Amino acid sequence: MSDIAIHVEDLGKRYRIGQREAYLMTLREVLTNAVRAPFRRFYSTVVEPRKLSRPSSDNSYIWALKDVSFDTKHGEILGIIGPNGAGKSTLLKILSRTTEPTEGYAEIHGRVQSLLEVGTGFHPELTGRENIYLNAAILGMKKREIKRKFDEIVAFSEIEKFLDTPVKRYSSGMYVRLAFAVAAHLEPEILLVDEVLAVGDAAFQKKCLGKMGEVAKGGRTVLFVSHNMGAVRSLCDRSILVDQGHVLLDGEPAEIISAYLSEYVSSANCGAFNGEIFWPNDAEAPGGDEVRLIAIRLLGEDGRPKSTFEVDKSIRVEISYRVKRVLRGMRLNLGLMTLQGELAFLTTDHQFREEEVFPGHYRNLCTIPGGLLNIGAYNVGVGGDIPGVKVLLPFKEYLTFSTAGRGNQGSDCYPVKWPGVVCPKLDWIIERIR
C-alpha cells in the first residue's frame, strides 16, 4: 500500500513586516478612515479583510515559506532541519492549521495532532491531575482516551506524589516532565513535532526520544523539526533541508545533515576560515628562509574543506608548504588544542620522513580518525623544526573546527557531552572471572 500521508504543493506563507501592521491599526485610525472612505473601509474590514494586503510586490512583505512541495508516506518520520528563521516552524503551523497559508495547498490523510510546544494550556493554579485532563483535551484527546491513559501518563511523568499539587509549585523539571508525558501519549496517525525536545534534562530527553521512536514503529507518520542532529539522524527515515522558505534538499538524513552542517553551521559558528587558510603571498606566509606555509585545509571524508565535522567521521588535515633549502632532520608537528588552550594531542611526521628534504612544494596529509575526538571545538596548530637544532616554523594555531553528532560515550540517540578533551572509542573486554 503506497499511501501518502501528507501531500504539500507549492505552499507559501507571506507575513507583513514592520510596525505599521495594518491589522494592528487602532480603533481611532479605523474610525477616521471610516469617515473618509466609508464604503472602502467597510469592504476591507468586514467583507474582505485580506484585500487590505496589497499585492506581494510590496517589499514590506516577507515570504516565510514559498513554493514548498513534498510528500510524506504513512509510517515515515521526516526530519525538517534548517537554520533559524528558515520557515520550518511556519510549515508546521500551516500543517497544524494554527495559521492559514497564503497560497498553495496541502492534503493530510489521517488524524493530525501537533506538538509545537509542551504544556500548551497548562494552568498554574490547577493541579497536576487537572492539567493532564486540560492539556490532553487541548491537544485533541477525547475524554475517554485520557481516562484510559491517565495512569500511564502519570507513571511516565514520575510525579505521582505531586499529582494534587498546583503546577505553579512544581520545579521546572517536574513541569516539563508532566507536560511531555501528556504529549508522549498522543496517538494520532500523523504527529507534527516542533523543537520540543530542547527542554528537560538529558535522561528525560532520552526517554522522550525513545517514546517517539515507539510512536514511529507503530506505523505513524511524524514530521519532526529539530536542531538536534543526533535525534534527527537516529529517528528519521528521511530529511528535508529548509532555508529562506524553500526546500533545498530532500533525502537521507545523514547526507542532509552533513550538507547542512558544512553549509550553515560552519560559517555561523566557527569563524572566518571555514576549514581553510592559505597565504597567496609567499612573503607574508608563516615561516622563514627554510620553510614557508602555503595552506592548511581541514577536509571531510568527501574531500571538501569544512569546519564542522561529525565526531565519528575522520578529518584529514592537509598542510601545504614550500621547502627552500636542503634540510636535514626536519619534522612537522600538528597539534589540536581545546578552546581553553589545553593541548589535546600533538602528532608529528618525524618517523615518516626521509633523512634529507630537498627544496620543493610539499603536501602532508594527516588523518585524525573518527571516534577519537569529543564533541566540541578544537583549534588546529602547526609547527615545524629540526629537533634540538632550529625552529623552522613556530607552533601556532591557525584554524578552528567543531565536532558534532553523537559522542562515543553518549547514548544511542542523544549526543551527550562527555568530559575530557578527547573521547576515544576504545575496546573493552568484560570477563566474569568467577
Add this chain to the structure above:
Amino acid sequence: MTPIKAHESPVSENGAASGFNSNLPVLVIRPSHGWVSLKLRDLWEYRELLYFLTWRDIKVRYKQTVIGAAWAIIQPFFTMVIFTLFFGRLAMIPSEGVPYPVFSYTALLPWTFFAQAMNQSANSVVVSAHLITKVYFPRLVIPLSSTLSPLVDFAIAFMVLIGMMFFYHIYPTSAVLWLPAFLMLALAASFGVGLWLSAMNVRYRDVGHTIPFLTQLWLFATPVIYPSSLLPGPWRIILGLNPMTGVVEGFRWSLLGIGDAPGGMIWASVGISLSLVATGMIYFNRMEKTFADVV
C-alpha cells in the same frame, strides 16, 4: 539526495490521486477566500474541549481567595444594597409594587451574568494567545466557554434570590416556566456581543479599554435600576433594541409577575440578540484565520 526546484511537485498529478488511502479522514489546507463556512460540525467535534475550558474557567476563578464562591453572591448583593439605598430610598424610583431590593436584585442577576460574560469573552481570545498560536481547534470554543462559565456564578447568586422571595412572600406563578427562555436570551445576547468584541479585540486592543466604560453605560441603558414602564410606550421599543432589556423585563415578569407579558419589546430584544449571534459568528469566522498571526 535530490535538490528540489521551485514549482516542481515530487508527485505527478495522477500519482497523487491514486496513492491516497481512502479510509482515512482527509484534511485539505488551502487559503480561504470570500465567505467561509461556520464550521459548526468542527465545533461539535470539539465539544469536550469546550467543556474542559469552561470547567477550567470555573475552577480557576476563585482559587486562592479566602471566601471563594461567596464572591459570586457579594457582587450582585451589595450592588442591590447600594441601589436600594440610593435609587429606592433616596431617589424614590418606582418598583411596580414589589419591594425595591427584590425588584433590583431580580434584574441584577441576569445583568451581572451578562456583564461578566461580556467582559470575559471580549478578552478571551487575546488571553488565549498562547493556545491559538500553538494548537488548532475551532476558535469559537474560546468566547463560548467564557460565556458559559459565568453561569455558575449566576446559579449561586440565584439561591439568594430564592431566599429573598421567601423573605418578602413573593411566590412565582406558572410564568416562571418561561425563565429558562429568558436565560437563553441572556446567553445569546452575551455570546453575540462577546463574539464581536473578542474578534475585534485581537486587532484593536482599544476594545479592552472600552469595556469597563461600556459596561457602565450599558447598565444605565438597561432597566435594572428603573422599570421600563417609566418610559412612554414607543420609547420602550427603542429600549428593547438593547437585548438586555428583554432579558431583565422577562426575568421580572416570570419571577415576580410584574410588567407586561412578553410583547413587542421582548421580541425586539430576541431579534437583536439572534442577529448579534449570527453576524458575530460570521465576523468571528472571517477574522479567525488571522488570529494566530495578529494576536
